Each structure stands twice: as structure tokens, then as C-alpha cells.
Amino acid sequence: MVTKEEIMKIAILSKLFVGEDEIDKLTEDMSGIISFADTINNAADAESDFDNINELSNVLREDEVVPSLDRDKILENAKDSDEGCFLVKNIMK
Amino acid sequence: MSQSNITKLHEGLVNKDFSCRELTEKYLKAIEKDNGELNAYVTVTPETAMETAEKVDEKISKGEDIALLEGIPMTLKDNISTDGIRTTCCSKILEDYTPIYDATVWKILKARNSVLLGKTNMDEFAMGSSCETSYFGGAKNPHNTGHVAGGSSGGVASAVGGNLAVFGLGSDTGGSIRQPASFCGIVGLKPTYGAVSRFGLIAYASSLDQIGPITTNVEDTAIVFDAISEYDKMDSTSKGSSVPVCGSLKNDIKGMKIGIAKEYLEGIREDVRKCIDEAISVYQSLGAEIVYFDIPSIKYALPVYYIIACAEASSNLGRYDGIRYGYKAENYRDVNDMIKKTRSTGFGDEVKRRILLGTYVLSSGYYDAYYKKAQSLRGTIVKAFREAFTKCDVMLAPTVPMTAFENGHAVSDPVETYQTDICTVPVNICGLPAVSVPCGFDEKGLPVGMQLIGNSFDEAKILNAAWQYEKTAGKFRAAGFGVSL
Numbered sequence: 364m365v366t367k368e369e370i371m372k373i374a375i376l377s378k379l380f381v382g383e384d385e386i387d388k389l390t391e392d393m394s395g396i397i398s399f400a401d402t403i404n405n406a407a408d409a410e411s412d413f414d415n416i417n418e419l420s421n422v423l424r425e426d427e428v429v430p431s432l433d434r435d436k437i438l439e440n441a442k443d444s445d446e447g448c449f450l451v452k453n454i455m456k
Numbered sequence: 457m458s459q460s461n462i463t464k465l466h467e468g469l470v471n472k473d474f475s476c477r478e479l480t481e482k483y484l485k486a487i488e489k490d491n492g493e494l495n496a497y498v499t500v501t502p503e504t505a506m507e508t509a510e511k512v513d514e515k516i517s518k519g520e521d522i523a524l525l526e527g528i529p530m531t532l533k534d535n536i537s538t539d540g541i542r543t544t545c546c547s548k549i550l551e552d553y554t555p556i557y558d559a560t561v562w563k564i565l566k567a568r569n570s571v572l573l574g575k576t577n578m579d580e581f582a583m584g585s586s587c588e589t590s591y592f593g594g595a596k597n598p599h600n601t602g603h604v605a606g607g608s609s610g611g612v613a614s615a616v617g618g619n620l621a622v623f624g625l626g627s628d629t630g631g632s633i634r635q636p637a638s639f640c641g642i643v644g645l646k647p648t649y650g651a652v653s654r655f656g657l658i659a660y661a662s663s664l665d666q667i668g669p670i671t672t673n674v675e676d677t678a679i680v681f682d683a684i685s686e687y688d689k690m691d692s693t694s695k696g697s698s699v700p701v702c703g704s705l706k707n708d709i710k711g712m713k714i715g716i717a718k719e720y721l722e723g724i725r726e727d728v729r730k731c732i733d734e735a736i737s738v739y740q741s742l743g744a745e746i747v748y749f750d751i752p753s754i755k756y757a758l759p760v761y762y763i764i765a766c767a768e769a770s771s772n773l774g775r776y777d778g779i780r781y782g783y784k785a786e787n788y789r790d791v792n793d794m795i796k797k798t799r800s801t802g803f804g805d806e807v808k809r810r811i812l813l814g815t816y817v818l819s820s821g822y823y824d825a826y827y828k829k830a831q832s833l834r835g836t837i838v839k840a841f842r843e844a845f846t847k848c849d850v851m852l853a854p855t856v857p858m859t860a861f862e863n864g865h866a867v868s869d870p871v872e873t874y875q876t877d878i879c880t881v882p883v884n885i886c887g888l889p890a891v892s893v894p895c896g897f898d899e900k901g902l903p904v905g906m907q908l909i910g911n912s913f914d915e916a917k918i919l920n921a922a923w924q925y926e927k928t929a930g931k932f933r934a935a936g937f938g939v940s941l
Contacts, residue, residue: 370812377770377815378777378792379808380800389809395871396762396813403759403829406836421692436556440781449779451791 460675476512476527483529486938496614500574526569531621534575537656546590547580549802559656577611582660586866589806598935603860606636613640619938623671631880634892638855638905641894644670649887650695653688661768664884674923701916705923710743715848719754724857731896731904738929761881763830770814845911855892855905894931
């Protein structure tokens with residue numbers, strides 16, 4: 364069972380607002396989903412920790428400078444930018 | 457249907473029976489006429505399409521050779537990045553986002569002059585089984601528009617099934633290629649994890665996501681898979697597929713061992729079961745040997761899938777903050793308030809639910825009970841499938857326990873909707889390849905699909921088995937929309 368307080372705490376961690384009008388329905392939905400997820404705790408402990416599938420290993424490249432994306436083009440997708448930078452409200456006074 | 461449309465159209469272009477311009481215009485007109493009803497496309501790209509068509513016609517008129525996929529009208533799911541063409545993931549948060557680079561799969565097809573007709577509808581961030589979580593409303597089933605096309609790649613399936621594209625690329629995290637292909641009565645392949653580059657695919661759950669083709673027949677699927685399964689240094693999990701699958705499609709399957717895990721047949725609807733039983737008989741008549749066994753851990757596949765997928769999603773979707781791209785909320789106090797308002801109004805309900813679930817299972821106090829436990833059970837399931845493939849060459853299972861839901865049905869109860877993914881998620885958990893092939897119809901005329909599941913990088917085997925079934929007893933039926941070939 365998930366409580367409203369837990370949902371509010373998770374929402375803060377997820378950077379989401381949960382409104383007063385949403386909280387009851389969301390708590391109900393999440394309780395259903397969590398109790399469904401809980402069924403895995405009926406399983407006996409697995410023998411080994413899962414690492415990765417298909418024995419894939421990371422492919423790393425040499426640390427060399429290669430052409431990258433164009434700064435102005437990147438900034439075209441930002442709602443606010445200034446002098447080649449993303450613009451946000453000041454974080455420190 | 458066992459004749460490849462791609463091959464047929466390719467021959468038509470080479471023999472100058474029609475020009476690429478004429479072919480492309482035919483599809484664009486059909487989209488104009490039928491997309492209102494099917495809602496398959498969210499962005500149509502007539503200029504890009506015609507520009508490519510002109511290029512292909514010029515090559516043909518000069519007597520130059522053209523590749524198989526050259527000049528073939530196709531579509532991409534709207535989570536595959538296209539340089540200069542908006543890519544929305546069917547979310548408000550990316551409604552006006554235009555990528556500045558191409559996904560590798562599109563780069564490959566673009567270089568071959570495949571004709572991009574537009575970008576197709578999907579569940580928001582690929583989270584859903586009905587396409588109805590799309591910010592633009594769901595895609596409809598071309599066999600009955602009162603029913604959904606399925607999800608999450610519902611738009612691609614609706615477009616290909618509704619003859620508004622010859623082929624399309626979708627992505628499959630827990631069944632998102634195979635389930636809509638099954639609902640729309642066409643073919644969809646989820647390749648082995650690592651076989652196709654995911655560079656430029658907007659991430660949902662990185663250890664499960666895979667791009668693959670959706671087509672009307674097995675040979676087309678094989679042709680597209682061979683084209684896109686290249687090794688890519690831009691994807692750290694890329695391996696590529698070294699052997700082309702087209703060459704072995706028509707191999708004899710006499711003596712092939714087809715495994716059936718009994719768990720896949722539990723709880724499926726009776727009419728679906730009947731179609732599966734008939735398919736089994738077809739394989740027996742082709743000389744295949746049917747082997748039955750149990751994989752008890754399949755019963756944990758669904759919760760394991762939802763825990764892992766949501767955990768990865770909560771991390772992947774952390775990047776949407778309104779600062780660098782996409783939607784940004786207006787009227788906020790400070791940066792934190794801006795990020796929260798942007799995410800709360802930019803994401804839809806299902807996406808928010810999955811982010812919350814993912815954050816919950818990763819949070820302190822719950823990590824061991826959910827995420828860690830799910831990862832270790834994932835290992836158990838992987839081991840069980842490896843063991844199963846020592847007893848058989850390919851496995852056969854239903855794709856979905858039912859046929860396409862009625863519009864609006866999937867939105868009401870999240871857990872009930874999650875349950876419908878029971879037959880598709882094990883393959884993603886194990887990184888295995890699986891193809892969905894039409895194998896019958898229910899009494900309302902809605903298609904039923906079956907899956908052929910292979911061991912890692914055994915695409916050739918499952919497509920061979922699928923092609924043989926299609927040739928002998930194929931159940932493709934053209935829907936009454938779009939271009940008739």
C-alpha cells in the first residue's frame with residue numbers, strides 16, 4: 364500500500380507537481396501498480412546477479428577531438444538563450 | 457501474401473512502369489485522403505519525399521543502378537531523430553523539437569534514397585499499448601477504426617497496414633513493434649538487442665529498447681532488417697548483424713525444432729488459441745518437430761519488465777527540464793519551479809505515472825525490494841530462455857492474448873492494460889529477436905498474430921520459419937485504405 368505522503372515525496376524527487384485534485388486517483392493507481400510489482404517478492408531469490416544481456420561490452424573510442432555539433436544550431440531548440448549560452452533564471456544571488 | 461512489395465516496386469521503378477515521382481504522389485494523396493480517419497501520421501513531409509523521388513528518377517533516367525530500398529515510400533516512428541524534421545515522441549514536451557542530427561537507421565535509409573513520407577504516431581514516449589497516450593490522439597486500426605492500432609508504434613502499424621507507406625521503422629521496448637503489427641495484421645520484427653543501432657532513438661528504457669521494421673510481409677521485413685543492421689560506433693551497445701537474413705528465408709524447415717513454452721498459452725483468449733493451434737499444425741505439415749516445455753519464470757516477466765523499464769525511464773526522462781529543448785512553462789519563481797512546472801504540464805498522465813514508479817523503485821528503502829530483485833530475476837529469466845534454446849531452434853507463442861482493444865478501453869485501468877504485454881515482454885528482458893506474423897482473424901475480422909522467437913542473433917532462423925508459414929498458410933488481408941498495389 365502506498366500512502367499519499369509517499370507519493371508526494373516521490374513527486375519531489377521526480378521534479379513533478381502533484382495537485383490536490385490528482386493525489387487521490389494517483390495514489391490509487393500507484394497502489395495498484397506497486398502491489399502488482401510486489402508479486403516478484405514471491406519468487407525465490409535468484410542465483411546470480413544480472414549483469415548484462417548478450418555479453419555486450421561497452422565500445423569506447425580514443426579520446427581524440429572530433430567535430431561536434433554546431434553551438435548556434437543547438438541553441439535554436441532552446442526557448443531562451445543569450446551570447447551562446449542557455450538562459451535560466453539566476454540560481455545564486 | 458508472400459510476394460515482397462519492395463521487390464515488386466523496385467522492379468516497377470527499374471522497368472520504368474512508373475516513376476518514383478508518380479509512386480510518391482500516389483502515397484501522399486492517399487495520406488491526404490485517409491490520414492484524417494486513421495491518424496497514423498503526425499507530421500507529413502511532402503517536400504522531402506518529392507525531393508528524394510526526383511533524385512531517384514534522375515538516377516533511373518541516367519541508367520544508373522538503384523538499390524532495393526531506393527525510391528520506396530516509407531515512414532519512421534516519431535521517436536527516431538530526423539535532422540530538420542520535427543520529432544515529438546508524441547509528447548507536448550517535445551511538440552516543437554527539431555533534431556539537428558539523424559538517427560543512424562535514418563542516416564542509412566536516407567543514403568539509400570528511401571522516400572520519407574512523414575513521421576508516425578505513437579504512445580507518448582513509447583509508453584502504452586494502444587497509441588492512445590499520444591498527445592495527438594491515438595492511431596486507428598485499418599481493419600476497424602472503432603479499434604486501436606495498438607502501441608506503442610501504432611502509427612507505423614496503422615500506416616503500413618492501411619497502405620499509407622510500404623514499410624516503416626518502429627521501436628520495441630516491451631512489444632511496441634510486435635503488438636501493433638499483430639493488431640493490424642502485418643509483420644513486425646524486434647531484432648536482437650545490439651543488432652540495430654539505437655543512436656538517435658529518443659530513449660525510453662535503454663537496456664530494452666530496440667529499433668526494427670514493420671512491413672506487410674516477411675520478405676520486406678528481411679530486406680529492411682538487412683539494410684539497417686549495421687555495426688555503429690555511435691551506439692556503445694551496437695554489435696550489428698554479420699550475416700544477411702535474406703539469403704536463408706526460403707530454406708527448408710523440415711526437422712526444425714519449434715518449442716512451445718506452456719506458460720505462453722495460459723490465459724489467452726480461445727479464438728487466439730485456435731489460431732495458434734492451427735499454425736502449429738501448419739508447421740507440423742511442413743515437417744517441423746514441435747517440442748513442449750515449461751519456463752515457470754515467465755510469470756515474473758511482466759512485473760520485472762515494468763520495474764526495470766520505469767526505473768530506466770525515470771532516469772532517461774530526467775533530461776526534460778525546459779532549458780535546452782522542447783516545451784518550457786511560463787510564469788515561474790525560480791529554476792526549480794520552472795523545471796517542475798515544465799515537466800508537470802509537458803508530460804501526460806501515463807508518462808508521469810511511469811516516472812513516479814521508476815523513482816519509487818530506485819529510491820532509498822525500496823531499491824533492494826524492487827529494482828535489485830527485478831534485476832536478479834531478469835538473470836533467472838535470461839538463463840531459462842538460454843536453457844530453452846538448447847531444446848529447440850525457435851519458439852512459437854501468441855503475440856498478444858487478445859485482438860485489438862476498442863478505442864478508449866486501454867485508458868481506464870493501467871494494471872489491466874499492462875497485463876496484455878505478457879507475451880511480448882520476455883523477449884525484451886532477454887534481448888532476444890522475435891517476429892510477429894499474422895495467423896488468423898477473430899469473429900469481428902480483427903487480426904491475430906503469432907510470434908516466432910529466436911536465440912540471440914538468430915534473426916535468420918525466425919524469419920525463415922515465418923516466411924515458410926506465410927507461403928503455406930499466410931493470413932495477410934489488405935485493409936480498405938490507402939494505395940492498392
